Amino acid sequence: MKVRFWGTRGSLPVAQKAAAIRDKIATALVAADGRRFADLDEARTFADDELEFAVGGTYGGATSCVEIEAGDEFILCDLGSGAREFGLDAMARCARGHARVYHLFMSHFHWDHIMGFPFFVPVFDPETKIVIHSGHADAELALRRQQEEISFPVAFDWLRAQISFVTLETGKPYAIGAVTVELIEQNHSHKSYGYRFTDAAGKSVVYSTDSEHKVDRMDQEAAFVAFFGDCDLVICDTMYSLADSASMKEDWGHSSNVVAIDLCHQAQAKRLALFHHEPTYSDADIQRMHQESIRYEELTREAAPLAVICAYDGLTVEV
Numbered sequence: 001m002k003v004r005f006w007g008t009r010g011s012l013p014v015a016q017k018a019a020a021i022r023d024k025i026a027t028a029l030v031a032a033d034g035r036r037f038a039d040l041d042e043a044r045t046f047a048d049d050e051l052e053f054a055v056g057g058t059y060g061g062a063t064s065c066v067e068i069e070a071g072d073e074f075i076l077c078d079l080g081s082g083a084r085e086f087g088l089d090a091m092a093r094c095a096r097g098h099a100r101v102y103h104l105f106m107s108h109f110h111w112d113h114i115m116g117f118p119f120f121v122p123v124f125d126p127e128t129k130i131v132i133h134s135g136h137a138d139a140e141l142a143l144r145r146q147q148e149e150i151s152f153p154v155a156f157d158w159l160r161a162q163i164s165f166v167t168l169e170t171g172k173p174y175a176i177g178a179v180t181v182e183l184i185e186q187n188h189s190h191k192s193y194g195y196r197f198t199d200a201a202g203k204s205v206v207y208s209t210d211s212e213h214k215v216d217r218m219d220q221e222a223a224f225v226a227f228f229g230d231c232d233l234v235i236c237d238t239m240y241s242l243a244d245s246a247s248m249k250e251d252w253g254h255s256s257n258v259v260a261i262d263l264c265h266q267a268q269a270k271r272l273a274l275f276h277h278e279p280t281y282s283d284a285d286i287q288r289m290h291q292e293s294i295r296y297e298e299l300t301r302e303a304a305p306l307a308v309i310c311a312y313d314g315l316t317v318e319v
Contacts, residue, residue, distance in 0.1 A: 001020040001178075001203050001301040001319040003233060003273075007062030007082020009208075010239045010276035011112050014061040020282065028052040053289040053312075059277060060313025064209060064268040066235060070199050073101040077195065077235075079205040081136050082313065085118030085235045090273075092122050100127050103176055107209050108192035110141035118152050128161040133168055134239020135177070135183055135193040140165045184227045186211035194250055196227060204230075206269075209237040209276045213255045213263065221263060228267035232319045235311065238274040238289075249316040257293040264306050265297075271307040273317070286310060 007013075028051055037043040047056040063080030074090055076083070078217050102122060107113060122128045132139055147156040168174060170193075174181045179197045186192045186208065187311045194208035206228055213221055228234050238257040257274055274293060277286050290310035297308050309317070 001197070001199055001205060003205055003235070003276075003317040003319060004067040004069065004086075005065075005082075005273075005311045005313060005315045005317075006067060006086040007065035007078075007080040007116070008059060008275055008313055009061055009080075009112075009235075009279055010316075011063070011279050013063055013081045013112075014279045016058060016061070016283075024283075027051075027140050031055070033148050035086075036177075052287065054283040058283050058312070059278075059286045059310070061063075062313050063115065064107070064114060064276060066207060068179070068197055068205055068207075070197070072099045073091045073103060074098075074103050075176040075177060075179065076102060078107055078112050078113045078209070079104060079115075079120065081116045081119075084119040084121075087116075087119070091125070094122075094125075099126065100129065101177075102128065104130060104131060105130045105181070105195050105207070106139060107194070107207070108135070108190060109136060109139065110125075110186060110189070110210070111136075111146075114143060114146055115212070118147055118154060123159040123161045123163065126160040126162075131163050132163065133163050133181070133190065133282055134165070135168055135170065135185065137167050139167070150211055167176050182227070184223060187256065188212060193225065193226075196231070198229045203232050205319055206231050206234045206236075208235065211237050211255060213259045221266075224263055225266045228263060228269050231264075231267065231269040233271045233317060234260075234267075235245040235271060235273045235275050236264070236270045237276045238293075241278045255291055258296055261293060261297050261300065261306065261308065264298060265302065268304060269306060270304075271309060274308065274310045277311075281297040282298075 041245040062082035064078040065080045065082030066077040068075040144156045170183055170185055178198050182196045183193045186194050188210045192210040196206045237255050238260050240256050293308045297306050
């Protein structure tokens with residue numbers, strides 16, 4: 001399997017401001033220390049090899065949208081603003097012969113996770129089949145309501161793709177496309193659901209966002225430890241620092257990097273992707289959290305190491 005991150009922010013899309021770009025350029029110039037580059041390729045090599053990611057790159061600003069490539073049919077988790085770019089890329093792949101079948105798995109229907117749907121180009125293609133899978137019986141209502149005239153100029157009924165809705169239940173495995181899918185109910189307003197995808201080779205990916213795990217109630221997290229168990233990649237809501245999640249943002253429906261690492265350690269998962277980044281965090285803030293997470297993992301490790309990566313818009317991970 002391959003996992004592609006098209007949107008990794010939480011709550012709302014964000015963009016780099018002019019001052020942030022200026023600071024990145026200034027920092028890069030200082031790091032270059034007067035050296036000259038023969039061409040753009042040489043300058044890009046310098047940026048890739050010698051600048052830290054928060055200076056030479058960006059974690060991006062699109063909201064939740066993650067593609068899991070397995071088999072001939074598209075698999076997508078959530079329809080945040082990143083779904084627009086995914087849709088354009090998918091249509092290009094379809095023009096080259098990819099099957100026009102999409103399985104969309106929804107964690108829940110808060111706006112940041114569905115706002116990309118009206119701009120999802122495949123919905124206007126009559127040759128496309130779209131199946132929207134969810135643990136919520138009101139999934140269709142949520143997407144239709146978003147495209148009522150008071151909110152959006154294009155009505156849901158104007159869409160031309162073959163769109164259907166399937167309500168899934170926890171505790172049941174489903175064979176969908178080239179994977180087996182299981183889901184778990186999570187602690188979030190109006191409920192959210194996490195998904196585990198397993199391919200024919202036994203490789204597994206968990207997508208678990210908008211889920212609050214309370215650090216003082218970890219004894220109640222046995223179900224998540226089992227759900228994450230021996231997983232190759234866990235994509236986990238790590239929106240807040242531990243201090244924020246346990247104090248002023250308690251009961252907001254999100255979790256921390258520390259709790260995610262604890263759960264993955266107990267589950268003996270192989271890799272953790274920090275995800276659903278706080279929209280007020282700068283690239284430097286997110287990079288700092290990533291570095292602190294790596295250090296925390298090293299200090300608390302008791303058995304096999306857990307690789308901690310930090311998701312960003314455009315990242316591709318081989319599983």
